Amino acid sequence: MVDQATDNPFVLEARGVIKIFGQSRALDGVNFGLRRGEVHALLGENGAGKSTLIKILTGAYQPDGGEVLLDGAPVHFADPLNAQAHGIGTVYQEVNLLPNRSVAENLFLGRQPTRFGFVRKSVIEKQARELLSRYGLDIDVQAELGTYSVAVQQIVAIARAVELSGKVLVLDEPTASLDKLEVEKLFEVVNQLKQRGMAIVFITHFLDQVFAISDRVTILRNGRLIGTEPLSGLSRTDVVRMMLGKDITFAPAVTGIEERAAGPALVEFKECGKVGKIRPFSLKVRRGEVVGVAGLLGSGRTEMARLMFGADQCDAGEIRIGDKPVSLGSPAQAIAHGFGFCPEDRKIEGILGDLSVRENIVIALQGKLGWFKALNRDEQMEIAGKFAEDLDIRAASLDMPVKLLSGGNQQKVILARWLATDPNFLILDEPTRGIDVGAHAEIVRTINRLREEGLALLVISSELDEIVAYSSRIVVMRDREMVAELTGDNINPSVIVQAIAAQHETLSAEGASA
Template sequence: MNAPRTPLLEMRGIDKAFGGVPALRQSRLCVGRGEVHALIGQNGAGKSTLIKILTGAYARDAGTIVFDGKGVDFKVPIAAQRAGLSTIYQELNLVPQRSVAENIFLGREPTRFGLIDWRHVEVESARILAGFGMSVDVSRPLRSCNTATQQMTAIARAVSMRAKLVIMDEPTSSLDETEVSTLFGVIRKLKADGVSVVFVSHRLDELYAVCDRITVMRDGQTVAEREMAGFPKLDLVAAMLGKELSVLQGTRRAGPDASMPEVLGVQHLRSGTRVKDASVTVRRGEIVGLGGLLGSGRTELARAVFGADAVDAGQIRIKGKLVKLDEPADAIARGVAFLSEDRKTEGIIADLSIRENLCLVLSPRLARLGIVDNRKQHEITEEFIRKLGIRCAGPDQPIRELSGGNQQKVLLARWLAAGIDLLLLDEPTRGIDVGAKAEILELIRGLADSQGLSVLIIASELEELVAASDRVAVLRDGHTVAELTGDDINESAVMAAMANGTANAAAPAQAGIQEVAHG
């Protein structure tokens, strides 16, 4: 552990459970005065829960919080704000119809002779923004301003409240490089003025550019507290993922012959703010893994290939033909299927039966004059229950009663019954037990071998990615930075590509660090 010399904030032994399931276990966070402190971790690591406990949105089950030398237990967020804590969320909680100045002083408008002193509001707002090097017409409605100005308005609000600690949750996610550079200048000014900043980001280059120390969380626990200087990126990624640097190579299947035809070809794809320049190919009967840290653009790339997100630039080929996918129906018509990471929200329909869920895509084909052939539905469902080993009471059992692994099998069966050629899998084993994970992965391998199914699989668990894949493409900040084949597919090489943008684990840990992150 590496604690600051003069702490402003100390959170120790923090526990929190939801419905008996631990979200935080003896977690801690210590932030020094006038320090820029990085807080990172994969999805579900506990970062948001820890912040919500600090700011009074959640009550902790155990632990202590000392802020500015006093023990605190904020019951509501407004109490935290009054004490000098200000949080700027990724989705800005401002009022777009009101002016920039009104947003900065919202709820704290100064008065003169019983009336709001609007001149003081505008003059003071302009002064604060000018201190950030920004010349803004503070009388403009916030909605007419760009994202960077809105972000600076939120920061100006925090400064006007005389915040001692500002928490920034993914503040650069919607900013371009110039805007990020401006934001970093503001953060450095806050630090120079003695204001502490907790900086939550998934972009590693940004952490090294602007942060003094770092706290890494994993599975609800604090697993590392270090100075940023001297903390190699590869070590940081290993701490986030829970891996040793000398990891063993996984066992993989042989994969298809290199002469097999291409089913998917993505070239220099750009989509939204996350996918900047991504390229990947998948041949018939091939399983290609898509690696990368949270926020690298993995899911967004799959969504673009499925027609769920717009493509801004680049090309997508399906079975050798250049295609334009305006919606998922276009992809489905070309034999492409997508299993979302969020099985419960975007996959199953909980109140329907196994049969109804499994035959959902097929229903139009099984209907005559608007009436679905229930007998045919039962036959198909029984066939896939048997083929995929779905453990259930029968086709009409509600899907919500099945385990996570069996629900995932039903979703796989849904697409297999539709006769798809390319399967996009986003975290297919998340939320299911170890035995079911192995079963799902073996099932996917078997489908690739026996039916020539092509698979693009996204997995955060490196063992799964290495063991399941014939090739692995690694994304970093929206760019494809490495493609691994054969014996080069191992956990060390994947982690090195995530950290350094190259599969060479011996590459300098700090190589390529710039003041502004890539993309």
């Protein structure tokens, strides 16, 4: 690895950057320095603050504290266009180009050469071909961009960004929807740009790719800087540990739960999978147990939960409830079987912000009862009141809009919504994300209580000390595959970290020998 000496100063730097949303600090005094000719990976779980940092560096957000420096001088980017004019280009996961226009036009929109007011199409097309050939791309530049694969669109987006900015290139999860070959081609392009002296920020949640291409890595967690290190000195386990924040020094797991839970399976998934989402997995969930799901972002955790709730359909495998095979074609069918699902992003997929706490709680029950058995207001109040008390939902009134509640209370409202339907299998995707410490402990207590009441639960979480505290078993997800099932003494954070990082070690060993 090239030694980044001090005579290579930062091109782009963030010093003590702070960003506040509402009452929470999305970024809390983060430093970040980017050098010429390096690929700098930016890592962190959801909510760690990477996208907030990127948005500040590219002018989409203004920092509430700290400063951004370009070539050592403080700079203020009014918006992404302004940042681009200063030499900072961004390529997003969702290609931000125009699928309805030609490749050539996408490359030159806004700066087309004209003669007598008319765009010189042949000149644009010639230049577009020349430009793309430098990226090893030989395509029909007159064709609509939307007819090409995402990989080609990414290269076109990179070509445009480099052409317009030329100093710094930010790649925000560019590989998320690419296959292996396409990723390799993309990396060739990135390496080539690095040789030309571009400073490149690379955001991904695929660890293999971080190690394949990056020189240094910066890791964020909960809005704080955990560290910036040369990758040459780090192992994959180190990186996972920094991301998940475990110094592996905490209380042992609750034991003795799984012995009790050896009864018959309530629901069984046999070789269920969906092409492009998650490889076939098998899992039994019993009454009175919590199955924890661990894994990094993008490892297939949420995809698994969606399959289980019928939000997506398996294209292989079988689902059994008791002894009977069932089909889960829609969430409504899953609800009829007594399933409940608290999704990861409660603002988008969970709460109905403008409706009242009462309405949010009864809505799933009402859906289950059907149109003709409307619950009247008194019944609704009674049900909502009962669960609000049970779960200690703190709201001034049950008729206030749920969006005015704190994150922890919103989460409890969603939990109450499903508990009101008297479920027997509850899926919780990141139930403690973005809520404060006190509410956090309450949610964990509630999960334990529900387990004791005989519910079957599947809980997805990236908080390792939390997941070991309530899980009877833990399955580990990696690269859209279930790779380990941990029980007994293996339910501890260091084993989980090992399991998440393990395959990456072997993969890179193969890569190195290839």
